[in-house]
Amino acid sequence: MSVMRTLLSVILLYLPALLAHATADLPPHIQVDRALDEHVSVLNARSQLQIEHSEQRKRESGDYEFTVHGALYRDRLLENGDDVDYRDWEVAIERPFRLPNKMWIDSEIGEAGVERGRNKLGDARHETSRLLLQLWFDWQREQAQAAQWQQQVEILRQQATITEKRIRAGDAPRMELNQINAAAAMSGVSLRQAQLRTELAADQLQRQFKAIKLPAAITPVEPQSIEQPLSFWRGAVLEHNHELGLAKSEAVFQNRLAARASADRLPDPTLGLRYASQLNNRQKIGGIYFSIPLGYSARSASADSASHTAVIAADREQALRIRLEGDIFSAYTRAVSTFQIWQQARDASSALHQNAELVARAYSLGESSLDATLIARRQSLEAALAENTARLDANEARYRLQLDAHQLWTGDNDRHQEH
Template identity: 55%
Template sequence: MKPIVLALALAFAAPIMAEEISYPDLPPPAQAEAAISRSITVLTAESGIKFEQSNRRRWSSGNYEFNVRAGSAQRRIASTGQALKEWDVAIERPVRLPNKMLIDQEIGAEGVQRAEFTLGDARHEAGRLLLRLWFTWQREQAQVAQWQQQELTLQRLAAMTEKRVKAGDAPKMEHNQALAAAAQAGVSRRQALMRAQLAANEIVRQFPGLELPENVPRSTPQAIQNDFTYWKDQVFQHNHELGMVRSDRHLQQLLAQRSRADRIPDPTVGMRYSSEMAGNEKVTGVYVSVPLSFGLRSAQAEGMQHQAEIATNREAFVQRRLEGDVYATHTQAVSSFTTWQQAADAGNSIRQNAELVARAYALGESSLSDTLTARRIALESTLAEATAQLDANEARYRLLLDAHQLWPLDSDEDVTHDHY
């Protein structure tokens, strides 16, 4: 029974485990999402949504308020010289026309929609920053590991050379050369360690609370599946920046429509009560006032229409730029995988050659200079391979991130921009 129970438990846990180990060389999804959510730009964008929600209520209620007027006067009758006190009071309020009220409600809702796209874009940019800083740190960590291995190898070579010097098989100069090479490797290791510490500090500074593991497993790069058209569709379907400019274009069109509607002024309706002739006459009435415009409202409507045209051109510009960005990201991901394959093949051959040269030196069939040169070339190829491997993984993750297939970047992954 125990094997069956264990199999069932693993089967139910498989989706959760797959989510956790899908990208072992990246921060766990929960930590990445928490770090992105605590980013300053994301918190600012969240405040922007709250501001636009308040702004939506303002657009719905309108800018008009009740206005109370009161005044007093004294009437003097010339024939009798009698002075009569009079006073009046009125309450009035401009009335927003129904078509303007509907447009204002759309403007408020569109402002919230644009703010939501801004939040999504902020989360996306924070994810890009996290990915870039993470792999910068990983490159420095790879440098530390390789220089540490090089230092140990050269120290063993120096110990071997010392034995040969004592045995009279090698001059003292070779021992000094081996010690100098090991010391130089130690200097490079410490420099790489300093850069790794700075890179780690930058991640923690930008994303407080993100835990950095001591060792990050290396993932074998994977080839990019599907063609450019697929990735372009995926990126455009979820791109928040494109949603922002489309929402802004729609908002500017609504503002232009609102400005055209303002060519017909809103009337002001009021009620008035007055006491005249020392209270002998009581007057109650209503009144309507309408402002008369001589070109101002038309000029404003024309200006807002130009603003809408500018927003339309900005949308076209962003769309073209995004097409170029997606093409560059996809091309880089495909090319980086091929580069890593070539670097891995070259690194294996060069390291095998370095081992053969080292054995030849141990047998007295090769010089120390050739051995040190072979070790240096092997180190350079190993570093190039490690860098190519990290570059390939980062480029692939960047493509997945832009297509919303890496980390959760918003609460609704099915958001599209078709309604624009």
């Protein structure tokens, strides 16, 4: 029992460090959270949600208002052969009234609109997270290439030092120094180009996400294999997919609008109170009146149009499901394949690096030519660049899959649904 307790304590002690290292090549979560909150797409979606809340209140209260009517009349009557003028006036107040079923439907429309706004906010945040992940790894790729070219320049400078020693010893012609200096200069050009691309990628990232602070260096993280099957990821992605939730809420919203249009086939009545004074106040008239529109064709056409719009929204949801199935398969396959590609690139890079070291050693001993040494160095560099790219591709693909399944950058996600 004591052994188990000790083992559990060790696991709990080192687990946070292991989890932190697993995402050491990502920006801190607190920066990500702030960057997403400040992005214009998320801000617009949050404003849209507030609009939906306002529309809900509007539908709950209804847009029918009291209307006041007033009129003055002058009546001229012939009495006993004389024209007699009378001053008459009247006042009325009226208001349309929603039928009870329309009140319930309007309430449902308001709720569906708010749910649609929540899903728009979630989808905007998710798409912005995707953009951040993409720009972050674009910058990492350029930075990794710049670092690799910097290392290549330093190696060639060291190689030039060895060549100078051999020239002084009479073991190599002076043209070899010119050859290796030219190779170093060409590598310097590639280094400057890589640094330029790094600066441009960093600028693009920070223009979109000002809260992200770019570190001077990033700890390389070895890719991890995808252990769960495709069915696991399909279920996880579809369960938390905001785009699908948006399509569902849009279908519900359009369905309720269609129900409202159908209910409008029966118009709402208008009820009013009227009071009139006629014949110079000798006659008082008071009463209640109501009116109801009698048109039908236009209302029927509107109901049919809304019904077809609801069908289209439902069809879009089904089409989206089909597209998402393909996207999930692509993301899963990419994550699995890029890990395998990285393994092969890592093995190739290790072998070519060892070969380059052996050839360089042989050259320093006079057992190999400079051409063979430069070729080996070039092959080692290309393999290292390919390994770095494959490593970053594999990590990005895995993070993208986790992001779509809401396993990354989602610790405070529920809090961001409404502010």
